[in-house]
Amino acid sequence: MLEITNLTVCYGKAMIINDISLHVDEGELVSLVGPNGAGKSTTLRAATGLVAWEKSIHRGGDGDITLQGTVEFMGKRIEKTPAHEIAKMGLIHCPERRRPFKEMSVLENLKAGAYLLTEKNEIDENLRQVYQLFPRLKERSHQISGTLSGGEQQMLAVGRAMMSSPKLLCIDEPSTGLAPIMRTEVFRKIQEIRELGITVLLVEQEVSTVFTMADRNYVLSSGKIIAEGKGEELLKDEVLRKTYLGM
Amino acid sequence: MLIDILITSLINGSTYALLAIGFSLIFGVARIVNIAHTAFYMVAAYCIYFTTYRLGFNPLSAMITGIVFVSILGLIVYKIFIAPIREHEQAVLIGTIALAIALQEIMMLIFTGDYLSVPALIKGYATILGVKVFYQQLITFASVLVVLGLMRLFLMHTKLGLAIRATAQDREVANLMGMNESRVAMMAVVISVGLAGATGAIIVPLTTVEPFMWSHPLIMMMAVVVLGGMGSIKGSFYAAFILGFAEAMVVFLIPSGAFLKGAVALSIMILVLVVRPTGLFGVQFEEEG
Ligand SMILES: Nc1ncnc2c1ncn2[C@@H]1O[C@H](COP(=O)(O)OP(=O)(O)OP(=O)(O)O)[C@@H](O)[C@H]1O
Ligand SMILES: [Mg+2]
Numbered sequence: 001m002l003e004i005t006n007l008t009v010c011y012g013k014a015m016i017i018n019d020i021s022l023h024v025d026e027g028e029l030v031s032l033v034g035p036n037g038a039g040k041s042t043t044l045r046a047a048t049g050l051v052a053w054e055k056s057i058h059r060g061g062d063g064d065i066t067l068q069g070t071v072e073f074m075g076k077r078i079e080k081t082p083a084h085e086i087a088k089m090g091l092i093h094c095p096e097r098r099r100p101f102k103e104m105s106v107l108e109n110l111k112a113g114a115y116l117l118t119e120k121n122e123i124d125e126n127l128r129q130v131y132q133l134f135p136r137l138k139e140r141s142h143q144i145s146g147t148l149s150g151g152e153q154q155m156l157a158v159g160r161a162m163m164s165s166p167k168l169l170c171i172d173e174p175s176t177g178l179a180p181i182m183r184t185e186v187f188r189k190i191q192e193i194r195e196l197g198i199t200v201l202l203v204e205q206e207v208s209t210v211f212t213m214a215d216r217n218y219v220l221s222s223g224k225i226i227a228e229g230k231g232e233e234l235l236k237d238e239v240l241r242k243t244y245l246g247m
Numbered sequence: 248m249l250i251d252i253l254i255t256s257l258i259n260g261s262t263y264a265l266l267a268i269g270f271s272l273i274f275g276v277a278r279i280v281n282i283a284h285t286a287f288y289m290v291a292a293y294c295i296y297f298t299t300y301r302l303g304f305n306p307l308s309a310m311i312t313g314i315v316f317v318s319i320l321g322l323i324v325y326k327i328f329i330a331p332i333r334e335h336e337q338a339v340l341i342g343t344i345a346l347a348i349a350l351q352e353i354m355m356l357i358f359t360g361d362y363l364s365v366p367a368l369i370k371g372y373a374t375i376l377g378v379k380v381f382y383q384q385l386i387t388f389a390s391v392l393v394v395l396g397l398m399r400l401f402l403m404h405t406k407l408g409l410a411i412r413a414t415a416q417d418r419e420v421a422n423l424m425g426m427n428e429s430r431v432a433m434m435a436v437v438i439s440v441g442l443a444g445a446t447g448a449i450i451v452p453l454t455t456v457e458p459f460m461w462s463h464p465l466i467m468m469m470a471v472v473v474l475g476g477m478g479s480i481k482g483s484f485y486a487a488f489i490l491g492f493a494e495a496m497v498v499f500l501i502p503s504g505a506f507l508k509g510a511v512a513l514s515i516m517i518l519v520l521v522v523r524p525t526g527l528f529g530v531q532f533e534e535e536g
Binding site: 058082083084085087088092093101102104111112113115116164 | 406413416419420422423424425426427428
């Protein structure tokens with residue numbers, strides 16, 4: 001479904017992603033883990049058009065942004081496709097740090113998530129589904145989202161992404177900064193989303209939980225994929241576990 | 248006297264509100280500090296003068312022509328002049344200053360520096376509490392309220408309005424939601440400049456048309472934006488009336504104080520920047536009541 005091949009991303013002289021290849025097949029839950037600064041977010045941003053967008057507005061800070069390699073989604077090359085068109089294809093990116101539209105209400109955020117949909121029925125159906133998944137959002141639907149708790153904001157971010165009827169949902173660090181109970185809750189919701197038949201690419205640092213959930217995992221370190229496989233197999237590797245996963 | 252002050256401040260305040268909201272819109276969505284905003288307002292006024300006297304349009308079609316002309320002009324100027332440098336804030340700032348002066352000089356060349364005027368939509372006046380209120384003043388005030396109401400409906404209840412607010416708050420995430428960020432920015436520019444044109448059209452029967460007519464409203468508009476909080480539409484609304492009132496007080500209460508009216512705005516602006524740099528309503532772009 002998603003096929004990243006020999007992707008390299010440089011911000012100026014710094015090579016952030018160094019020739020990585022990964023793929024996500026339909027129906028899978030795949031995780032991408034690794035330490036801070038490994039390049040996980042950048043990988044997602046490259047796949048969903050944000051790196052190309054940054055490049056187009058020269059926001060790279062010092063030096064130019066270069067993006068090499070190919071990204072394919074449902075058989076189409078998308079490495080040069082604008083972000084909003086990638087979203088239209090069903091590849092949806094739920095960004096790091098939640099980033100709700102802070103001055104809008106919960107409901108307006110969800111409507112913004114359904115921006116690409118034109119059928120009112122589909123929007124209503126998605127809203128019903130999101131509210132079922134996150135009853136909390138329904139209770140809070142008229143609250144200004146900037147005043148939600150961190151956990152609620154995370155639910156909103158995922159709910160907003162779900163509003164667009166994603167085919168592949170990329171979620172960037174949903175558990176970071178949440179209390180343990182909330183983390184468990186968020187992971188349970190991701191499991192539920194997956195059971196709805198949505199393919200998920202999950203970026204996380206909470207390795208122990210993710211490895212039990214995901215079908216396959218990629219471990220990224222300093223811009224390179226250093227291991228891939230099922231959770232239990234990866235955990236057998238002592239060096240990997242100690243050095244890169246901190247377990 | 249009090250009624251005079253009230254009427255003047257309501258009318259001036261409401262035009263400052265319209266100007267400031269247009270200015271905030273373009274700043275919020277496209278991060279463009281458009282110094283030429285009130286220059287478009289001036290162009291609309293000239294356009295109405297021209298179509299009324301040289302082409303013989305009736306007042307209403309002259310107004311509509313003015314608004315449409317200015318919106319299209321804004322779009323063209325944005326496309327060829329501002330869009331390519333949009334990510335360089337300083338360049339945009341200098342560019343819009345240059346644009347304002349260029350528009351001023353062009354009007355000067357075409358129409359000379361003469362003071363021109365445009366007839367009222369409805370002549371005559373009513374007497375309210377013993378004070379003469381021209382019908383045109385009432386029309387102007389009512390029109391501003393209608394336009395403000397329509398803007399609110401547009402921003403809160405249409406899909407493009409939603410995209411505009413989303414882009415203003417986080418354009419990267421808006422992009423991820425499938426909103427075409429550069430197209431939304433372009434639409435915001437057209438609406439903003441159209442709003443400047445509409446302000447010009449609404450106010451023109453009450454003011455003199457001349458090539459420097461953009462400078463005083465520019466100062467007032469900036470003061471409104473600073474007082475209300477950059478990017479806050481609600482803030483702009485309240486601040487506009489506060490400043491309109493302060494200005495009217497000075498003009499009416501201080502003998503021959505009219506020359507001080509710019510100073511009032513500037514003093515308030517400086518005071519706000521020193522005491523509370525985020526303005527009355529912080530930096531939020533728009534919020535549910
Ligand atoms: N716009 C940018 N300009 C320059 N360097 C950048 C930019 N974005 C990211 N980087 C650098 O790229 C590296 C990888 O960042 P990235 O955000 O992808 O890491 P991450 O794996 O998501 O980390 P975390 O777990 O902390 O979110 C970091 O060293 C970061 O400083
Ligand atoms: Mg990250």
